[in-house]
Amino acid sequence: MSDHRAETIKASFQAQSMMETLGACLTHVSEGIVEIQAPILPGSQQQHGFAHAGLTFAIGDSAAGYAALSVMPPDHEVLTSEMKIHLLAPGRGEVLIARGQVIKPGRRLVIVQADVYARTDAKEVHVAMLTGTMVPLAPK
Amino acid sequence: MSDHRAETIKASFQAQSMMETLGACLTHVSEGIVEIQAPILPGSQQQHGFAHAGLTFAIGDSAAGYAALSVMPPDHEVLTSEMKIHLLAPGRGEVLIARGQVIKPGRRLVIVQADVYARTDAKEVHVAMLTGTMVPLAPK
Amino acid sequence: MSDHRAETIKASFQAQSMMETLGACLTHVSEGIVEIQAPILPGSQQQHGFAHAGLTFAIGDSAAGYAALSVMPPDHEVLTSEMKIHLLAPGRGEVLIARGQVIKPGRRLVIVQADVYARTDAKEVHVAMLTGTMVPLAPK
Amino acid sequence: MSDHRAETIKASFQAQSMMETLGACLTHVSEGIVEIQAPILPGSQQQHGFAHAGLTFAIGDSAAGYAALSVMPPDHEVLTSEMKIHLLAPGRGEVLIARGQVIKPGRRLVIVQADVYARTDAKEVHVAMLTGTMVPLAPK
Numbered sequence: 001m002s003d004h005r006a007e008t009i010k011a012s013f014q015a016q017s018m019m020e021t022l023g024a025c026l027t028h029v030s031e032g033i034v035e036i037q038a039p040i041l042p043g044s045q046q047q048h049g050f051a052h053a054g055l056t057f058a059i060g061d062s063a064a065g066y067a068a069l070s071v072m073p074p075d076h077e078v079l080t081s082e083m084k085i086h087l088l089a090p091g092r093g094e095v096l097i098a099r100g101q102v103i104k105p106g107r108r109l110v111i112v113q114a115d116v117y118a119r120t121d122a123k124e125v126h127v128a129m130l131t132g133t134m135v136p137l138a139p140k
Numbered sequence: 141m142s143d144h145r146a147e148t149i150k151a152s153f154q155a156q157s158m159m160e161t162l163g164a165c166l167t168h169v170s171e172g173i174v175e176i177q178a179p180i181l182p183g184s185q186q187q188h189g190f191a192h193a194g195l196t197f198a199i200g201d202s203a204a205g206y207a208a209l210s211v212m213p214p215d216h217e218v219l220t221s222e223m224k225i226h227l228l229a230p231g232r233g234e235v236l237i238a239r240g241q242v243i244k245p246g247r248r249l250v251i252v253q254a255d256v257y258a259r260t261d262a263k264e265v266h267v268a269m270l271t272g273t274m275v276p277l278a279p280k
Numbered sequence: 281m282s283d284h285r286a287e288t289i290k291a292s293f294q295a296q297s298m299m300e301t302l303g304a305c306l307t308h309v310s311e312g313i314v315e316i317q318a319p320i321l322p323g324s325q326q327q328h329g330f331a332h333a334g335l336t337f338a339i340g341d342s343a344a345g346y347a348a349l350s351v352m353p354p355d356h357e358v359l360t361s362e363m364k365i366h367l368l369a370p371g372r373g374e375v376l377i378a379r380g381q382v383i384k385p386g387r388r389l390v391i392v393q394a395d396v397y398a399r400t401d402a403k404e405v406h407v408a409m410l411t412g413t414m415v416p417l418a419p420k
Numbered sequence: 421m422s423d424h425r426a427e428t429i430k431a432s433f434q435a436q437s438m439m440e441t442l443g444a445c446l447t448h449v450s451e452g453i454v455e456i457q458a459p460i461l462p463g464s465q466q467q468h469g470f471a472h473a474g475l476t477f478a479i480g481d482s483a484a485g486y487a488a489l490s491v492m493p494p495d496h497e498v499l500t501s502e503m504k505i506h507l508l509a510p511g512r513g514e515v516l517i518a519r520g521q522v523i524k525p526g527r528r529l530v531i532v533q534a535d536v537y538a539r540t541d542a543k544e545v546h547v548a549m550l551t552g553t554m555v556p557l558a559p560k
Contacts, residue, residue, distance in 0.1 A: 018192035021161065021183035043161035052158035053201050053220055058194025080193055081389055082413060084224035084364065084504050086531050086551065088524045103549060104508045108388065108415065109361055111506050111549075129523060129531075131506065131551055133362060133413055135388065221529055222553060224364050224504065226391050226411065228384045243409060244368045248528065248555065249501055251366050251409075269383060269391075271366065271411055273502060273553055275528065298472035301441065301463035323441035332438035333481050333500055338474025360473055364504035 004074060009034070009066050012077075016062070024059050026066070032102040034066040039095050040118075051091025051127070056098075056116050060085065060130040063100030064112035068134040071105050075139040078110065083132030091127045093120035103131070110134040144214060149174070149206050152217075156202070164199050166206070172242040174206040179235050180258075191231025191267070196238075196256050200225065200270040203240030204252035208274040211245050215279040218250065223272030231267045233260035243271070250274040284354060289314070289346050292357075296342070304339050306346070312382040314346040319375050320398075331371025331407070336378075336396050340365065340410040343380030344392035348414040351385050355419040358390065363412030371407045373400035383411070390414040424494060429454070429486050432497075436482070444479050446486070452522040454486040459515050460538075471511025471547070476518075476536050480505065480550040483520030484532035488554040491525050495559040498530065503552030511547045513540035523551070530554040 006029050013019060013026045019036075022044055028035035036059045038044070044055045061083050068078045097117045104111040116128040146169050153159060153166045159176075162184055168175035176199045178184070184195045201223050208218045237257045244251040256268040286309050293299060293306045299316075302324055308315035316339045318324070324335045341363050348358045377397045384391040396408040426449050433439060433446045439456075442464055448455035456479045458464070464475045481503050488498045517537045524531040536548040 012187045015187035016192060017183045017185045018194050022194070043157045045157045047152045047155035052156065052198065053223075054158050054162070054194050054198025057197040057201075057225075058192065061193050061197075080227050082224060082226045082362065082391075083193075084222060084551065085197075086222045086523070086553075087220050088531060103506070104546075111362075111508060126524075129551065131504065131549065133506075222502065222531075224411065226383070226413075228391060243366070244406075251368060251502075266384075269411065271364065271409065273366075292467045295467035296472060297463045297465045298474050302474070323437045325437045327432045327435035332436060332478065333503075334438050334442070334474050334478025337477040337481075338472065341473050341477075360507050362504060362506045363473075364502060366502045367500050 005070060009069055013066065018058060019062065022055055022058060029066065029070060032067055032071050034063045034070060034100045036063045036098045037095055040091060040093065051096055051118065053087060056091055056096060056128045057085050059096060059098040060114040060116045060128055063098040064114040064130060064132060065134055067100035067102050068110040068112050071102055072136050077137040078134040079137060081133040081135050083130055085128055085130045087128050089125055089127045091118045093118040095119050097124065107136065110136060145210060149209055153206065158198060159202065162195055162198060169206065169210060172207055172211050174203045174210060174240045176203045176238045177235055180231060180233065191236055191258065193227060196227065196231055196236060196268045197225050199236060199238040200254040200256045200268055203238040204254040204270060204272060205274055207240035207242050208250040208252050211242055212276050217277040218274040219277060221273040221275050223270055225268055225270045227268050229265055229267045231258045233258040235259050237264065247276065250276060285350060289349055293346065298338060299342065302335055302338060309346065309350060312347055312351050314343045314350060314380045316343045316378045317375055320371060320373065331376055331398065333367060336371055336376060336408045337365050339376060339378040340394040340396045340408055343378035344394040344410060344412060345414055347380035347382050348390040348392050351382055352416050357417040358414040359417060361413040361415050363410055365408055365410045367408050369405055369407045371398045373398040375399050377404065387416065390416060425490060429489055433486065438478060439482065442475055442478060449486065449490060452487055452491050454483045454490060454520045456483045456518045457515055460511060460513065471516055471538065473507060476507065476511055476516060476548045477505055479516060479518040480534040480536045480548055483518040484534040484550060484552055485554055487520035487522050488530040488532050491522055492556050497557040498554040499557060501553040501555050503550055505548055505550045507548050509545055509547045511538045513538040515539050517544065527556065530556060
């Protein structure tokens, strides 16, 4: 992918204040694949001290959206139209890792998937699977 | 619903640090209906300054989950197994309001819905619809 | 809605051979609301003699799709992009009734819902809820 | 997997009259993986002569359900609680092939996926992806 595209994605990510609130980082961007990591901060937890589903969703949705954006023509944007998340295991550990990918690109819709893992030491557990629909927006 | 049940829900809500991070409040609890409100804080936004989908999801999912909990026997808990969110309009305004309800109660599964509205002045816009599956957990 | 639009919907429905295989009938068409009924035929059942989920899905998806079509400009078509079905109760009885409606119209996407009921004598039981995304196609 | 389990799955499949109506065959059963094929019969089509989404759903849902059943203890059954289908491309060709797999086994819920392909000559096109929740039922 072009450097321009990667820069666009980084700039969009940095403009999302929620990502900063959650301590999330963009850790990989390539054509059709984007990875976001976020620590399970003291302020991102549910009632048992595990990662809140809102955190898991937020980084999974963003990883999937930027994966879609990585295959769009320059200066486009994408919006999430719908997203389903299956929560497979408690988000227990130090950090969540969301990996987004494109299932089916398209001019009108992009179908995406993201998988989220919780890492403790070197071990990763699959905690969530997301599938959804992104809508490309051409530059005005 | 019993006061005990309402107290259990309030205590669980307060134990979710993410709700505090997002500034969310539990504004209504009755049998099968729960409402949560959250301001669109400077730190809860996406790249255009609207409510982040992570915020919309977090309060919608929690409202739906507590609606399920409100129809469970005492001392149960519920876990989200899966949740689909349709994002219908930008989360523009001062506050988001999530209203959760029970579509189909059950001993093994509870099917739930939540609708999220963005309010500016006195006007509410429907910004998201969620449907999902909650799993009741009996006390140990 | 115009007679032309209603005729377009009827013609499209009749061109779906699957609807004939399932014995399905278009029983109501108005702006944003479509109803389809189908008997639970001997050949439409699952292993316990109830309505097969494929039948429930087929008429729910079609009712939702034609509800979307009923709010489109003339000569458009719609395609289902994605659809989630919650199966709430066994499809037990003589006939299934699917009622589709539009949740959020749009030029690029139409968000729809359908609810399916099983009727025995005069009693209706809510057996499924579907929510999904329809894509309008302009005439070529 | 045991022969007993495979026989149970075959018997359940044969008891679904809808599978016979659709001409569907169980073409592979192993632990956690089930394949079902169905021709695109003249009576299984939508208005453009492609496979009806009801056919795609019916065999995808069944393949996913039997994949779940293949990892259950003997004499259990499974019910679909919810299923989301993304329709990725028209179901064009001679036959649809649904491959179901288990994403996350469990005593209370089994999370499943199915992918459906349309085959013409030797070429397979990915036409649908399903993800859903199966509920195990213990023998009475």
